Amino acid sequence: MFFIAYNYGMIVGALLFVVGLIMGSFLNVVIYRLPRGENIVHPPSHCPNCGHRLVALDLVPVLSYVFLGGKCRYCGANISLRYPLVELLTGFLLAATVFAKDVGYIPYATFALFSIPIAFIDIDTMTIPEVLVYPLIALLALYRVLNHQWAFVSSALFLFVIHYLVHHFVPHGFGLGDAVYSLAVGLMVRWPLTLVWFILTYALGTLIGVALIVRKRAGRKSPIPFAPIMFVGTLLALTAGKPILDWYLGLFF
Ligand SMILES: [Zn+2]
Numbered sequence: 001m002f003f004i005a006y007n008y009g010m011i012v013g014a015l016l017f018v019v020g021l022i023m024g025s026f027l028n029v030v031i032y033r034l035p036r037g038e039n040i041v042h043p044p045s046h047c048p049n050c051g052h053r054l055v056a057l058d059l060v061p062v063l064s065y066v067f068l069g070g071k072c073r074y075c076g077a078n079i080s081l082r083y084p085l086v087e088l089l090t091g092f093l094l095a096a097t098v099f100a101k102d103v104g105y106i107p108y109a110t111f112a113l114f115s116i117p118i119a120f121i122d123i124d125t126m127t128i129p130e131v132l133v134y135p136l137i138a139l140l141a142l143y144r145v146l147n148h149q150w151a152f153v154s155s156a157l158f159l160f161v162i163h164y165l166v167h168h169f170v171p172h173g174f175g176l177g178d179a180v181y182s183l184a185v186g187l188m189v190r191w192p193l194t195l196v197w198f199i200l201t202y203a204l205g206t207l208i209g210v211a212l213i214v215r216k217r218a219g220r221k222s223p224i225p226f227a228p229i230m231f232v233g234t235l236l237a238l239t240a241g242k243p244i245l246d247w248y249l250g251l252f253f
Helices: 002-036 063-067 082-099 105-125 130-146 150-169 176-186 193-214 227-250
Strands: none
Touching: 002 082, 002 105, 063 082, 082 105, 105 130, 105 176, 105 227, 130 150, 130 176, 150 176, 150 193, 176 227, 193 227
């Protein structure tokens, strides 16, 4: 029975990976066009350098990039490595949904598919797109309320209050968008993992802040996009949070 179940999970994971690659290709379009105010479905994809319309052969996730050597087939311009990376990331996270029984398969997939464009748009523009973050919160909140999962709801409200207070009272603290996105995080990470999330996310944020200052990419006051850090912190907390918590508690009991 275990053998069958194991293989079933592998097959579903592999299918989700391929679906994720294709969805990642669409998320690349969202990441590029949404901040520019362009329509997401029209016109069809074209090279941002030469404007040549891309055909199916140019749009195969990851493989097109590899076979074309990272260059546009029509004008030879370099294609950003970010495109295949976003596709791979989406593929891996959607495949990882098979392990997300505890937080719920649907919430996990929803959170990943919305957070990828939110994170990259935050990196590009230092803004969290409302048109993505509010539907994400609405969908997750609906799922938690319908399933009476109040530990997630209280975790979300707690994180929102903390980050909103920092946004409101600390100069150069978080943007309002960061506080809003922390609602989505709380709807994924419930007590007592919320505390582990705090430690992991703020450790990561500090590391990245210091690294950017050392590389002279940022001054001490320049803003650092926080949504991607919260997103990675959430993935870490959901993956390693339980073992970390058990280890920590094991030190005392
Ligand atoms: Zn081109």
